[in-house]
Amino acid sequence: MIVDRCKECGLCINVCPQKVLERGNEFNIYGYRYVSPKYIEKCVGCRLCEYICPDFAIYVEVDGL
Amino acid sequence: MDIIHPLDRYLRTDRLPHIWCPGCGIGIVISAMLRAIDRHISEGHFTQDDVATVSGIGCTARATLYLNFDSAHVIHGRAIPFAIGLKVIKPNLKVIVIGGDGDIAAIGGNHLLHSARRNMDITVIMVNNMVYGMTGGQVAPTTPMKVYTTTTPYGNLEYPLNLIKLVSSLNTNYVARASVTHPHLIERYIYNALSRDGFSFIEVISICPEVFGRHIGFRNPVELFNKLKSMIKFKAKPSIDESDIVWGKEIVLGEYVNEYKSGFIKLLYGS
Ligand SMILES: Cc1ncc(C[n+]2csc(CCOP(=O)(O)OP(=O)(O)O)c2C)c(N)n1
Ligand code: SF4
Ligand code: SF4
Numbered sequence: 001m002i003v004d005r006c007k008e009c010g011l012c013i014n015v016c017p018q019k020v021l022e023r024g025n026e027f028n029i030y031g032y033r034y035v036s037p038k039y040i041e042k043c044v045g046c047r048l049c050e051y052i053c054p055d056f057a058i059y060v061e062v063d064g065l
Numbered sequence: 066m067d068i069i070h071p072l073d074r075y076l077r078t079d080r081l082p083h084i085w086c087p088g089c090g091i092g093i094v095i096s097a098m099l100r101a102i103d104r105h106i107s108e109g110h111f112t113q114d115d116v117a118t119v120s121g122i123g124c125t126a127r128a129t130l131y132l133n134f135d136s137a138h139v140i141h142g143r144a145i146p147f148a149i150g151l152k153v154i155k156p157n158l159k160v161i162v163i164g165g166d167g168d169i170a171a172i173g174g175n176h177l178l179h180s181a182r183r184n185m186d187i188t189v190i191m192v193n194n195m196v197y198g199m200t201g202g203q204v205a206p207t208t209p210m211k212v213y214t215t216t217t218p219y220g221n222l223e224y225p226l227n228l229i230k231l232v233s234s235l236n237t238n239y240v241a242r243a244s245v246t247h248p249h250l251i252e253r254y255i256y257n258a259l260s261r262d263g264f265s266f267i268e269v270i271s272i273c274p275e276v277f278g279r280h281i282g283f284r285n286p287v288e289l290f291n292k293l294k295s296m297i298k299f300k301a302k303p304s305i306d307e308s309d310i311v312w313g314k315e316i317v318l319g320e321y322v323n324e325y326k327s328g329f330i331k332l333l334y335g336s
Binding site for chain 2: 002004005007008009010011013014030032050051052053054055056057059
């Protein structure tokens with residue numbers, strides 16, 4: 001997560017098929033409660049969250065690729 | 066410049082975060098467009114310096130301010146004439162016009178017609194959020210019938226302009242409709258558009274929760290996204306007769322025109 005780009009729109013949480021992402025409790029410098037990959041161990045690397053993020057705030061790195 | 070996100074090399078990262086409201090679909094379109102360009106660049110078809118983006122005025126048109134390509138941000142509705150001039154003088158550039166439905170189809174509608182008619186070698190990406198976003202959500206020629214907007218408090222009485230039908234009726238090489246609910250299709254269609262000469266047009270149905278959604282009960286971006294998604298239907302070979310947009314009914318995505326005729330530039334300069 002590039003936390004200061006997140007605007008808390010929730011689209012990534014909505015599209016994630018694995019329910020990896022959750023709205024955090026911490027605020028970024030613009031006052032948004034940025035999303036965090038709380039259940040990262042469930043991630044399948046599909047990149048839907050990266051493709052749906054309108055703010056270039058989230059990207060996925062898959063080990064070994 | 067810090068490069069963190071895989072698309073950061075194509076962005077003026079010092080200007081981020083951008084001005085678009087939380088959950089606005091424009092960023093999804095730009096991200097998909099950059100992946101399509103990145104794919105062409107990594108396949109060696111052209112370089113970052115060969116790309117030029119042109120836009121007019123509007124929320125969508127702000128995109129050129131954030132893109133790390135040679136870019137022009139011109140007056141409202143006049144992105145296409147600027148792009149034509151650029152392409153004629155520098156025919157090796159990949160010239161991409163990005164704009165809202167107001168910018169491209171309302172005030173800029175006549176330019177759209179005549180660049181399509183000439184099969185001019187540019188790619189036009191029109192982000193259709195069905196209203197004038199930047200000025201506060203007024204009715205646009207693309208607003209579906211019966212929909213409430215800032216200036217249609219009793220519901221829109223006008224029949225909307227169907228850009229797919231209009232541009233397909235002209236001498237163009239490529240016409241496609243995508244939606245922000247399906248980013249991989251936006252990427253694929255922009256990639257396909259950039260793979261050919263002649264005029265290419267991509268309409269991307271987008272969400273504007275801030276000033277479109279709020280008047281129709283979908284102020285929350287996720288709810289508006291899911292509402293739009295429930296209306297979307299993809300077809301491998303859509304027919305132009307099914308391209309009309311009625312709010313609440315099926316919106317058909319797909320490639321409506323897919324041809325490889327010679328563009329204007331080849332006729333002008335020879336091959
Ligand atoms: C010549 C001129 N007329 C009117 C305007 C006011 N104006 C600014 S943006 C805009 C429309 C924006 O709508 P659209 O192109 O659909 O883009 P969006 O903001 O929805 O992305 C208008 C009418 C202007 N800037 N210049
Ligand atoms: S890449 Fe991982 S976190 Fe992102 S949408 Fe897919 S499963 Fe969820
Ligand atoms: S007003 Fe609408 S189109 Fe403009 S940035 Fe906000 S959500 Fe996007």
